[in-house]
Amino acid sequence: MSLAQRPRPEPDRDSAPWWEAVRRHELTVQRCDGCGTLRFPARTVCNRCRSRAYAWVPARGTGRVYSWVVNHQVFMRSMADEVPFPVLLVRLDDGAEQGDDLLMYGNLTGGDVAGLRPGLPVEAVFVDFDEETTLVQWRPAG
Amino acid sequence: MGTFRDRTAVAGVGYTPFSKDSGVSTLTLAVDAILAALDDAGLTVDDVDALATHRVGDSTPPWVVAPALGVPEVSWYLDQFGGGSVSHSVVGQAAMAVAAGVAETVVCYRAINARSEFRMGGTGRGPAPLFDTQYQAPYGYFAPPQQFAMFARAHMNAYGTTHEQLGRVAVGQRASAVRNPRALKRDPITLDDYLASRWIAEPLRLLDCCLETDGACAIVVTSRERARDLAHPPVLISGAAWGGGDSLFSGAGSGVDGTDFTVTEAARLAPRLYAMAGVGPGEVDVAEIYDCFTYSVLVQLEDYGFCAKGEGGPYIESGAILPGGELPVNTHGGFLSEGYVHGINHIAEAVAQLRGTAGDRQVPGAEVALSTAQPGYVLAGTSALILRSDP
Numbered sequence: 001m002s003l004a005q006r007p008r009p010e011p012d013r014d015s016a017p018w019w020e021a022v023r024r025h026e027l028t029v030q031r032c033d034g035c036g037t038l039r040f041p042a043r044t045v046c047n048r049c050r051s052r053a054y055a056w057v058p059a060r061g062t063g064r065v066y067s068w069v070v071n072h073q074v075f076m077r078s079m080a081d082e083v084p085f086p087v088l089l090v091r092l093d094d095g096a097e098q099g100d101d102l103l104m105y106g107n108l109t110g111g112d113v114a115g116l117r118p119g120l121p122v123e124a125v126f127v128d129f130d131e132e133t134t135l136v137q138w139r140p141a142g
Numbered sequence: 143m144g145t146f147r148d149r150t151a152v153a154g155v156g157y158t159p160f161s162k163d164s165g166v167s168t169l170t171l172a173v174d175a176i177l178a179a180l181d182d183a184g185l186t187v188d189d190v191d192a193l194a195t196h197r198v199g200d201s202t203p204p205w206v207v208a209p210a211l212g213v214p215e216v217s218w219y220l221d222q223f224g225g226g227s228v229s230h231s232v233v234g235q236a237a238m239a240v241a242a243g244v245a246e247t248v249v250c251y252r253a254i255n256a257r258s259e260f261r262m263g264g265t266g267r268g269p270a271p272l273f274d275t276q277y278q279a280p281y282g283y284f285a286p287p288q289q290f291a292m293f294a295r296a297h298m299n300a301y302g303t304t305h306e307q308l309g310r311v312a313v314g315q316r317a318s319a320v321r322n323p324r325a326l327k328r329d330p331i332t333l334d335d336y337l338a339s340r341w342i343a344e345p346l347r348l349l350d351c352c353l354e355t356d357g358a359c360a361i362v363v364t365s366r367e368r369a370r371d372l373a374h375p376p377v378l379i380s381g382a383a384w385g386g387g388d389s390l391f392s393g394a395g396s397g398v399d400g401t402d403f404t405v406t407e408a409a410r411l412a413p414r415l416y417a418m419a420g421v422g423p424g425e426v427d428v429a430e431i432y433d434c435f436t437y438s439v440l441v442q443l444e445d446y447g448f449c450a451k452g453e454g455g456p457y458i459e460s461g462a463i464l465p466g467g468e469l470p471v472n473t474h475g476g477f478l479s480e481g482y483v484h485g486i487n488h489i490a491e492a493v494a495q496l497r498g499t500a501g502d503r504q505v506p507g508a509e510v511a512l513s514t515a516q517p518g519y520v521l522a523g524t525s526a527l528i529l530r531s532d533p
């Protein structure tokens with residue numbers, strides 16, 4: 001794995017706290033103080049009630065596979081030794097009942113591409129790149 | 143002329159505090175200024191149907207601001223590249239949109255951290271990366287074939303769409319390109335050729351992808367009256383619509399609703415477009431549909447109303463979009479086989495069809511054409527035209 005050569009995340013001023021939490025191996029989302037809606041990715045306003053007040057709250061760290069790709073083409077030379085690799089789009093279990101619609105990307109780790117199917121339960125895994133960066137990846141739950 | 147003067151008005155203004163270090167993102171600045179301006183006008187976000195800004199890689203575009211605010215439907219937007227010299231054109235173009243009746247209430251904004259983040263002349267932090275990139279690129283996910291593969295898989299998951307159905311788009315468009323002397327790819331292909339082509343990003347293969355192309359194409363627009371005195375019979379612009387825009391996270395057309403990658407912004411745009419043109423999908427004789435990838439054609443057949451949601455695959459299998467079918471699609475071969483000039487060559491082909499000058503690939507008696515843009519999955523929403531021959 002050439003993890004160290006991957007593109008690094010460039011946090012913005014809204015997302016910096018999220019990336020800091022990931023660095024501590026904590027998965028968080030924003031919760032609107034105005035209406036309770038959960039929010040990700042990071043923004044400072046709620047698009048339902050337009051409140052600017054929110055808190056960072058722990059996420060369950062579980063979700064379901066919504067879609068995925070298996071990448072074969074070498075789009076980036078630094079990842080040439082990783083192809084083919086899967087990229088998942090996961091809908092978090094948090095807020096799913098009330099349609100809060102929290103989606104996160106990540107690679108599949110500790111699972112087989114052939115086992116991927118829509119709705120597959122997965123759980124978050126924290127992978128440390130180096131002294132500065134940690135990424136959230138996903139593995140089949142249980 | 144004379145249709146513009148005094149027809150539009152400024153109804154509200156709003157500010158954030160000015161400082162040397164706002165401490166917040168340009169998205170937050172934009173949101174705060176817009177909410178203040180709406181408040182000043184006695185309006186709310188629900189009254190907004192258009193957004194306009196300019197930037198030089200240093201700010202947050204309408205397609206991030208609109209879903210962040212929860213704007214219900216964006217029927218027009220402007221994301222103008224440029225600095226101070228274009229600043230007043232933003233309001234001028236907003237006024238044109240209102241005067242033309244394509245938007246009712248436009249918020250114009252400029253949000254910059256011109257001291258604490260991006261300083262003019264390239265000092266300070268470099269241009270901000272796209273909003274979504276930080277959450278995707280570290281996983282090796284950033285290229286358009288990967289994005290459209292993700293959307294195609296979601297459609298397969300929901301509706302059982304098959305590789306063969308996607309392949310029939312590529313095979314059919316190549317058959318059209320064979321009749322187009324301008325096309326880059328003119329060798330016929332079969333479904334077996336398609337299925338044998340290598341993976342790029344599963345579920346998309348090489349032959350699902352458009353041709354990276356060097357080239358240019360241009361279009362002249364003038365009044366109908368002037369056009370009638372010129373070299374060709376006029377091709378009338380009956381409808382032109384654009385809008386929407388969401389990040390890849392919130393999904394196409396889903397600023398507030400749940401993410402559903404099987405529906406694109408085109409589904410919200412289509413009713414506005416058809417109403418403006420005074421026609422429905424049943425009256426479209428030929429369609430040039432944005433085909434960066436085969437799947438883009440399939441989903442737009444649904445979203446522009448040629449078949450029901452989820453029925454794009456069977457509709458393609460029926461042969462409807464082939465030459466001689468009920469709705470010939472991408473009669474020039476499209477980006478997949480003619481070449482990829484980012485959309486304008488679709489418009490040019492629609493014009494040729496309506497002029498009746500498309501040669502071996504002419505759709506007999508074509509009077510109404512639809513030409514569409516990237517359907518809103520990536521960056522700034524979508525756009526489309528309905529063109530017709532001068533009756």
Ligand SMILES: [Zn+2]
Pocket residue numbers: 032033034035036037046047048049050051
């Ligand atoms: Zn809220």
